[in-house]
Amino acid sequence: MTKDLERDLGLFAVIAISMGAMIGSGIFILPGVAMAEAGPAVILAFVIAAILVVPAALSIAELGTAMPEAGGDYVFIERGLGPSFGTIAGLGTWLMLMLKGSLALYGGMFYIDFVRELPTWDLAIPVLDATLPIPGVRALGITFAIIFIAINLIGVKQTGGIQSIMVVVMLVILGVFVAATIVQVDGANYDGFFDEGIDGILTATALVLVSYAGVTKVAAVAEEIENPGRNLPLGLAISLGVTAFLYALLVFVLVGVIEGDQLVGTEEPMAEATEILFGGVTVGGIPIGGFAVGAIVLAALLALVSTANAGILTASRYPLALSRDDLFLKKFEYIHPRFNTPTVAILTTGAIIIFIVATQNVDEIAKMAGAFQILVYILVCGALIAFRERDLEWYNPDFHTPGYPWVQLFGIVSGIFIITQMETREIVGSIAIVIFGFLWFKWYAEDNIDREGVAKGLARREAGKQFVQDTEEALQDDDRYEVLIPIRQDVTREQEDALIQMAAPIVSRRGGRIRVVRFDEVPDQVPLDTAAEDVSEADLEFEERTDELVRYLEVPVEVGEIVSHDTRHAVVNFAERTGADLILARQEATSRLGTLFGRDTDWIMDHAPCDVVFVQHEQRVTVEEIAIVTDRSPFNDPLKVELADAMAHVLDARVRFLYAVGEDEPDELVETIEDYHDELDDLVDVPVESTIIRTDDSVEGLSRELESADVVMLSTMTHRRLPDLVIEQRSDRLAAAIEQPVLLVHSKQSRRGTFLRPIVERVLFD
Template sequence: MTKDLERDLGLVAVVAVSMGAMIGSGIFILPGLAMAEAGPAVILAFLVAGILVIPAALSISELGTAMPEAGGDYVFIERGMGPGVGTIAGLGTWLTLLFKGALALVGGMYYLDVIFALPNLTATAVVLATVLIGVNLIGVKQTGQLQSWMVVVMVAILAVFISVSILQVDGASYDPFFTAGGEGVISAIALVIVSYAGVTKVASVAEEIENPGRNLPLGLLISLAITTLLYVLIVFVLVGIVDAETLRGTNIPMVVAVDPLFGTLGVVAIVLAAILALISTANAGILTASRYPLALSRDDLIPDVFSRVHSNFQTPHIAILVTGGVMLFIIISLPVQEIAKMASAFQILVYGLVNAALIAFRERDLEWYSPDFKSPGYPWVQLFGVVSAAFIITQMDVLPLVGAVGITVVGGLWYLYYVRGEVDREGIAVDAVRREAGRQYVAETERKIAEPKGDEIMLALRRDVSRLEENRLLEIAAPIARSRNSRIRVIRFDEVPDQYPLDQAVDQSAEDVEFEQRTDELAREIDAPVEVGEIVSHDTKHAIVNYAERAGVDLILTRADPVSRLRTLFGRDADWIMERAPCDVAFVQLGKLERIDEIAIVTDRSPFNDPLKVELADAIAQQSGGRIRFVFPAGEDASEQVLDSIRAYHDELNDLCSSPVEGTIIEGENARQQLIAEVETADLVMLSTKTHKLLPDLVFTRESDRIATRLDQPVVMVHSSRSRRATFLEPIVERLLFREENRE
């Protein structure tokens, strides 16, 4: 059994991740520093810097679709130009992210100080950095949805600022434009190019992107275009409404611009946007940077201690701790301007190497190198990227120039004295072919599992499902599969923290082998066609739906999670699956099960869920030789007309069954308690379930949830893909209709 990697990042997520990593220091910190370098021509510096990033973005897009591996640009450079240059690139990228994260935290403290008057900015930055290190260490789940909302909030606030303040721009502020000459513009370009570093960092999770041939290049170019336009407009406004000397000397340019136009409310809003952007950038820096020591260690370029994974948190704790420790040192030891320049120097170095790596791959004409996207303008676009990067580095100040040269020297010496004796590969010739063969094997296995062979039932298991629970689920799935002449796909979904790259979790463990063996044994016992597989992802619910779509699944059968208002508040996985699954879904609350003599179906007149419950129950009953009982809670004072309609409805459902059937209508007071008493004698209970909506379901627990939590025996809660989705007011409307019907 192989583990497949789930691609669950769409175009919107790619744009959100990329923009979230870019929108930060470029807007909230660097305009004032860059203004001091170039004067009003700082606008041109931001525009040119965005253009200079395009070759690297195109190269990353092509390489990312050819080699979707964790490690991103480092992997591409190491595979294309060998472990020597790869060591330099890995260390350079790692430091870029560290300096960018440190810059975001230090800059964020200046904005936070506007409201809270912090006693010590550096100390506060250190405390916040420590918290973020802890968050990444324990593997707190991040979601693309949260990142998307943060980007939307930031862009909305900035858009309002631009639309209002652009009317206040004074054209005289741009005359003269080139106050610092061409050298000043080049110096400013070298400073602000780090603002666009995030555009390529999404390649580090290229293996997790849906349809990468389209979504990776399109997402990168869209995010780069939007961010460049945003930068240029904001800097244009800042130069036009803020006094030049004031702008040159401030670390909070947005506050300086907003205060006279919007007052206190505007300042609070812009500080909120700044904190969201900068903390998001810092956290993304720690998360992404920690993957580079992991990738370097995996390739034997640094000691293997960096690839160790914490037994409880399943995160690369050594890599995260070292990454966080270096970031804390940077925060404590360097002023904000020097941090920005060092980050840009390392970023420019990596941009040049990425373009050179693409040339290396193209010129080798490898049979396995088949990217879904190819960079237009090859090789001239890449040559321009290499030459422009080299030129910009030579124009930088002494400290960042020494830093770029220093990391090159240190990386080279480390390779000569440590790496060369540990590895025997030379660029793309050996290592890339071996890894591509492995990827082809995984892809072939996934193709075989996903190959359509008629009706499909997917048994979706989470890793924490016990052996007994697996057996119970298979025992329920088997008769349904035989009735439908379907195959059962037993897929275990292994979720790893965002901090842990997916390709590090594909190695088969003894537990995986044991899972496959016991599932095969049980499949032989139940006499049903069964296939076993495992998928590794960062988001199990997304992976389940994606697999169901890919494999043409007709029914998803999975364990039900406990119902609680807390889960409803933060969003239940079951609701997400029901809303998006392309097929019917059945959630099984596992309980005591010996033999199935009676199955109770709580009917609710749902035109799609009731027939599905009947079909599943009848399949199970035929296998066990049991009987079916329909139960309908009519409630108090139900009219004879209502009772007759229920009996007629039960007769219609009876026509769908091959097993013995009887019907029960519950009348009188305390219908809910009577319903529980009526069904708790059954061996298996069938209920309908619908998606939970936040506010109503925090106040009123759904009837099916109330029943399920009171029962000890197994409960199957079904949701037909054809049933309409629950609306915001549906739980309340259901109650009103139920009462009105009983009055008739």
């Protein structure tokens, strides 16, 4: 059984990933350091650096739409220029990402140190200052590095939602900073704009190049992007344009509001500027300087800590990819059996980052990272030329770089020129990585591989995509009723069997089919293609047990497997692609606190393109009575009746409607409910009983009446976090009070309407 990789990154996620990787050291650390090289013309350095990145970004966009594979620039270079250049690119990118992560770790700690040195520190946190002194900047950086290494080792999941929120928070804080400070720009600060000459500007450009390293980071997850032909190039263009404009605007403000001697050389320019401008400002007698500095420090730490953690995560993928392609030591291919993370790659990456933080200065780290970055960008432009000029039949990108080949030639020539303008240390480092990569390939890898250039092994991904492709093609000519049963990795044979047993009569009655799909969720630290190629004993056991379970069924059953970083997105996307009519999934009982933090089932209910049924207490039983607890829901009740009728018709079972009214409710309400049950009865072909219970405790009264039922159907709706923390849904309380299998039914129609619908439904039907 092949595994498909789930595309669940949209345009906003592409922009968030790219901008989140760029908005960091470029504005929070480097302006002061770069101004020491270029003076006020440091603004031009940021603009020129952005222009130098454009050819590589356009090339990445085209290559990513032609080969939306996990791995990004390393894969493109290795496929286009051959494994020798791929080795150089993989090692160079690995080093560049480690340097960028080190820069974020080291530079971010200056902001903590800045807060500690403020005059208000002793007054604000006297106990912490007296008894728990903060260690030095390097020690802080190493401490955070160790924490992030541990996080990546155990595979704690990062989410696109958190990344997006962080980007929005940073943009808001930086936008407020610009709006509050741009009116205070002093033109005199720009006197002597070109005093440092073109050499100073070029040196500063090489220094700040690392600011834009994140623009192509998203290419490493190209295989996970929805509609890559549109979202990849558009996302790269938007993120690069917005970030370049933001950098230029912020540096313009920093130079204009701070005296040159105060800005030059400082490692925390944003905090320094905020303290100078707002340190003594009060509004209505309230000092706001501390709040302003705190907001800037928060934005800096969000950006830099996120960049550092992402640096370890992303960097560790490169030795893993090199190892899997037989270009590096095989021990880097090791995946921890429990945490499913590349342990050796993460530990090695983390150790090198710790060494860099402990021994190098900010400007040295930034310059060396920029040198390796430019080297990789030169190779990316060369790889695109190789693909274009070989006229390959399969090379059919959805996006074509405008200005080819002049844009790529400009990228190569300008990149070489910038490297020659760097200091001796960076030039030697760039030459050394090229020589080392070539010698390593000759000594270690050349005899292990028999491929060269663009013609090699792209077919390995095609088999992995076949399951969904076949499914979609089949559905074009087939409108049968589809039930999707998503199976998580921890589902047992008995639980899977119970779900299939419940789906079978529904499908049999309607003449449809069941799709049993296992959704494997892997940590962000592991590329999806790596996980898809790993066939474990659990995979084989799932396939074997599913084949055995469906032998006794008289309905068509198809089995597949999908690998993703986010199961809930994968389930919804698959249901939408295949035209599923019903998602039938198991659900564990969730505490109120769990509801507060958000449940995957709620997200699925809000986004699924079809009806959704969650099963609790699933077990294989003989079904003689199906009980439906009605609640006058105009959408869920008819769906419950429809499903119960299909099950009862095939299983030769009876259906019973139940409704609970208060002891003091008038008889007119009972008559209304009886009439309502009669209307529902008209939708059913099997025998139906109606029971109306008078009780002041509906959960207790209903659970007592449900003891004779074999299957219970309840309505459910999306949990609204805080409201459900205060008042738990009756369906949750009732499901917890009984032992029988419970089907929690949610009609797709119930999502329609205004934001008031959940409130109205809670009042009327709960």
